[in-house]
Amino acid sequence: MNNVVELIDVRRKFVQGDVTIQVLRGVDLVVGKGELVALLGPSGSGKSTMLQAIGLLEGGFSGSIKLDGEEVSSAGVDRQTEIRRQKLGFVYQFHHLLPDFDALENVVLPQLIADATPEDAVERATHLLTQLGLSERLHHRPSKLSGGEQQRVAVARALANRPKLVLADEPTGNLDEHTADIVLGEFMALVREQGSSAIVATHNERLAAKMDRVVRLKDGRLA
Numbered sequence: 001m002n003n004v005v006e007l008i009d010v011r012r013k014f015v016q017g018d019v020t021i022q023v024l025r026g027v028d029l030v031v032g033k034g035e036l037v038a039l040l041g042p043s044g045s046g047k048s049t050m051l052q053a054i055g056l057l058e059g060g061f062s063g064s065i066k067l068d069g070e071e072v073s074s075a076g077v078d079r080q081t082e083i084r085r086q087k088l089g090f091v092y093q094f095h096h097l098l099p100d101f102d103a104l105e106n107v108v109l110p111q112l113i114a115d116a117t118p119e120d121a122v123e124r125a126t127h128l129l130t131q132l133g134l135s136e137r138l139h140h141r142p143s144k145l146s147g148g149e150q151q152r153v154a155v156a157r158a159l160a161n162r163p164k165l166v167l168a169d170e171p172t173g174n175l176d177e178h179t180a181d182i183v184l185g186e187f188m189a190l191v192r193e194q195g196s197s198a199i200v201a202t203h204n205e206r207l208a209a210k211m212d213r214v215v216r217l218k219d220g221r222l223a
């Protein structure tokens with residue numbers, strides 16, 4: 001069985017003028033199928049940068065990045081886009097939902113882009129949103145939802161295409177403690193139910209302790 005993520009010696013530096021910041025200094029990480037990993041580290045330690053590398057959202061990295069057994073760091077742009085659509089789901093601190101579409105449509109759209117039939121996409125979106133307690137909110141636009149509800153829609157959207165791997169960057173960082181606990185619990189249950197893996201970047205030790213494993217980014221490497 002393939003690991004879902006294998007990073008070997010991943011490095012990233014940012015150069016601005018004559019200042020160079022070496023953010024990742026040789027990151028190694030293996031994430032197994034179905035594993036939920038918390039990524040901890042102080043502000044500025046490179047958690048988002050690491051998720052951008054794994055999510056194929058930016059270039060400029062060196063080292064090896066394998067997703068689902070495939071070396072993707074050297075893949076072409078088209079293949080990387082395909083991998084993002086087929087295999088990855090993303091949740092951010094701020095929901096980034098489309099404001100002119102309702103909750104259901106926000107979860108249906110990524111499925112249509114991935115070639116699902118409209119009937120299947122609506123059924124899957126309804127199922128996910130119902131599991132997240134939003135069956136009465138399907139036709140609300142994001143602006144008519146609470147912060148916790150918005151983030152639940154973002155979770156449903158990330159899981160809609162049954163990604164092998166969900167990358168979450170402070171997914172509950174914008175919520176109060178109680179709501180953060182509930183939404184994270186729901187997120188973890190759904191990820192487990194569909195057998196996906198997840199990497200969740202967070203500052204929150206308490207939430208991190210609920211995951212299968214905690215890794216810490218320090219001085220550009222994982223401890």
Ligand SMILES: Nc1ncnc2c1ncn2[C@@H]1O[C@H](COP(=O)(O)OP(=O)(O)OP(=O)(O)O)[C@@H](O)[C@H]1O
Pocket residue numbers: 014015016021023041042043044045046047048049050
């Ligand atoms: N596009 C960029 N250009 C220049 N520097 C950058 C860029 N992106 C990130 N950095 C720098 O890289 C370092 C790591 O940033 P990153 O956002 O990955 O940290 P983080 O651990 O996610 O922090 P936080 O917890 O505050 O979100 C920071 O010092 C940041 O200023």
